[in-house]
Amino acid sequence: MLSIENLQKSFNIGTPDEAILFNGFNFAVEAGEFVSVIGSNGSGKTTLLNLICGTLLPEGGAIRFREKDITHMSEHGRAAFIGRVFQDPKAGTCAGLTILENLALADNKGRAYGLGFAIDKKRQDYYRQLLEQCEMGLENRLFTQVGALSGGQRQALALVIANMTKVDLLILDEHTAALDPKSSETIMHLTDKLIRAHAITTVMVTHNLRYAVDYGTRLVMMHEGKAILDVKGEEKQSMKVEALLDIFTEISIELGN
Numbered sequence: 001m002l003s004i005e006n007l008q009k010s011f012n013i014g015t016p017d018e019a020i021l022f023n024g025f026n027f028a029v030e031a032g033e034f035v036s037v038i039g040s041n042g043s044g045k046t047t048l049l050n051l052i053c054g055t056l057l058p059e060g061g062a063i064r065f066r067e068k069d070i071t072h073m074s075e076h077g078r079a080a081f082i083g084r085v086f087q088d089p090k091a092g093t094c095a096g097l098t099i100l101e102n103l104a105l106a107d108n109k110g111r112a113y114g115l116g117f118a119i120d121k122k123r124q125d126y127y128r129q130l131l132e133q134c135e136m137g138l139e140n141r142l143f144t145q146v147g148a149l150s151g152g153q154r155q156a157l158a159l160v161i162a163n164m165t166k167v168d169l170l171i172l173d174e175h176t177a178a179l180d181p182k183s184s185e186t187i188m189h190l191t192d193k194l195i196r197a198h199a200i201t202t203v204m205v206t207h208n209l210r211y212a213v214d215y216g217t218r219l220v221m222m223h224e225g226k227a228i229l230d231v232k233g234e235e236k237q238s239m240k241v242e243a244l245l246d247i248f249t250e251i252s253i254e255l256g257n
Helices: 043-052 097-108 122-132 151-162 181-198 209-214 232-235 241-254
Strands: 001-013 019-029 034-039 060-065 082-086 168-173 201-205 219-221 228-233
Touching: 001 201, 001 232, 019 043, 019 219, 019 228, 034 097, 034 209, 043 082, 043 168, 043 201, 043 241, 097 122, 097 151, 122 181, 151 241, 168 241, 228 232
Parallel strands: 034 201, 034 219, 082 168, 168 201
Antiparallel strands: 001 019, 001 060, 219 228
């Protein structure tokens, strides 16, 4: 489904601080996979997501989606088939609008706009059904401004919004990192439920090693722009947090930390 071929990405080009992150990087995601990506700071995790989504463009190589070259497609263009949930719960919703208004906007994604009512009252029961999946009582708060919600509630709403219109690829950018432990567990449970229910191909970056082990069908560890671990199937199922910590420790020792 997603194929990254011979990717080249550098930062601060032409300056004394020039740094090459990806140099001939190759990566592929098959349809239906739920890939958890881990790695230390600066390993390339978030940059990889930004390149997939079009937030950043590479200096070389190709990014193909369903065999179509999207290397230089705009971020807006890719949003038609890629959904993304960010680390900041405020990034995926509009605080000044109600839950109903946020859902109505998402419901009209990709459609032509003209003069008329933005909210179809006949869709309210459908929106309530979507929100019931969150198990947070949001279905009873359609007219509440989103800015009044907790971080966990906003992130749950962002997850629902990201999946309202059919997306071929879901990108989760450390989407539990800014939440308290209880909210993080709730959001991960909801994430897994939505992905399983809709068979969504997903790439999730996380710093939580337990989530990487417990969730998903494949686990990838990044280090200095390379995938140094890539497991799936039985190997993924048998992976333990302690084994991942041992790899991180070994890397830290090699770097003199």
